[in-house]
Amino acid sequence: MSRTATIIAALLCIAAADSRAVKIERNSAVLEFTYEWPAEASAIPALDRKFQAEAAAVYRRSLILAREDHKIYQQQQRGSIADFYSKLWTTTGESRELLSLKYQRSAYTGGAHPNTDYGVLLWDRARRRQITVWNLFLRPQTLSALMRTPYCQALDSERRKRRGKDWKLGLAEFNACPKFTDLALAPVDGNSNGRFDAVAFIASPYLAGPYSEGKYETVLPVTRQLIAALRPQYRNSFEAQRQ
Numbered sequence: 245m246s247r248t249a250t251i252i253a254a255l256l257c258i259a260a261a262d263s264r265a266v267k268i269e270r271n272s273a274v275l276e277f278t279y280e281w282p283a284e285a286s287a288i289p290a291l292d293r294k295f296q297a298e299a300a301a302v303y304r305r306s307l308i309l310a311r312e313d314h315k316i317y318q319q320q321q322r323g324s325i326a327d328f329y330s331k332l333w334t335t336t337g338e339s340r341e342l343l344s345l346k347y348q349r350s351a352y353t354g355g356a357h358p359n360t361d362y363g364v365l366l367w368d369r370a371r372r373r374q375i376t377v378w379n380l381f382l383r384p385q386t387l388s389a390l391m392r393t394p395y396c397q398a399l400d401s402e403r404r405k406r407r408g409k410d411w412k413l414g415l416a417e418f419n420a421c422p423k424f425t426d427l428a429l430a431p432v433d434g435n436s437n438g439r440f441d442a443v444a445f446i447a448s449p450y451l452a453g454p455y456s457e458g459k460y461e462t463v464l465p466v467t468r469q470l471i472a473a474l475r476p477q478y479r480n481s482f483e484a485q486r487q
Contacts, residue, residue: 263287268299275310276328277303284335284343290372291343295333302329306351313354328352333365337433337440339481343367344431346446361448362459364430370477377429377443379475386473388424391464395445396421398462399452406457413454422451431482432463439483441466 263286268279279299286292310327317325331349338344345365352358368375378384399421404411412419427447431440447453447460465485474482 266292266295268303270303272307272326274314274326275307276326276330277306278330278332279303280331281333282335282345284338285333285345288343288367288369291367299331302331309353316354325354327354328358336364336430336444337436339433339438339440341369341478341481342431342440343369344433344440346428346430346444357455360459362428362446362461364428364446366431377431380431380478381473382475383473387429387470390467390470390473391443392421392424394464395424395462398464399445399447399460402460402462403453406453415454418453422447426451437483440481441483441485443470 263283265283266281266286268277270277279295279302281291281295285295306327306329313327314325329349329351331347333345333347336344336346343366345367347363347365348360349363350358350360364377366375366377366380367373368379378387381387400411403419407413424445427445430444430446432442432444433440434442442463442465445462445464447462449455449458452460466482468484471479471482471484
């Protein structure tokens with residue numbers, strides 16, 4: 245790790261240490277509710293306010309729905325089933341310029357099983373606003389040009405591991421390679437040195453396989469070609485992995 249990267253990582257750790265992870269938990273007979281975000285996010289006032297507001301709004305909507313569901317459960321004599329909602333934000337990495345977060349969201353409203361999906365948030369510190377991974381590039385299409393083939397190959401390799409020899413399923417969409425726009429794409433700092441060295445491609449259940457297979461998370465290394473395609477202000481936030 246370079247001296248500059250070490251200093252940046254230390255400063256980020258100090259900022260996070262001065263803040264705290266936040267967990268909002270509100271449980272009742274009709275709803276179990278949890279919303280969490282890490283210290284790295286609460287250290288940014290605009291993000292902290294965003295999550296506070298979202299948690300409050302989602303709780304209000306979930307509670308209204310849970311009360312309606314509870315009435316239905318009682319009418320159907322299904323016992324004291326409670327709805328639940330959970331959203332957990334975690335940090336996948338941060339640099340002087342960027343903070344990368346991903347979430348897992350799960351909800352149950354009386355169906356056959358809970359619904360779970362995954363998403364990301366990328367925060368530009370200098371501009372003090374949320375951006376997308378596509379905004380990192382001089383030309384957004386470059387990401388697909390460089391990583392589409394490696395991603396699809398890695399995804400099929402994981403499908404073979406999970407499904408066995410006859411890994412092709414009957415439904416075509418469970419064998420296809422999902423569009424990048426349907427996935428959650430998160431830069432990852434694997435060694436926590438203040439620079440992103442990989443990109444995680446997260447397919448929520450049903451996107452790359454049936455619900456029973458859960459999510460497919462594929463992590464690909466950052467390359468020199470990828471860094472060269474980034475906007476100049478973001479290049480120092482990334483480092484290439486040795487191939």
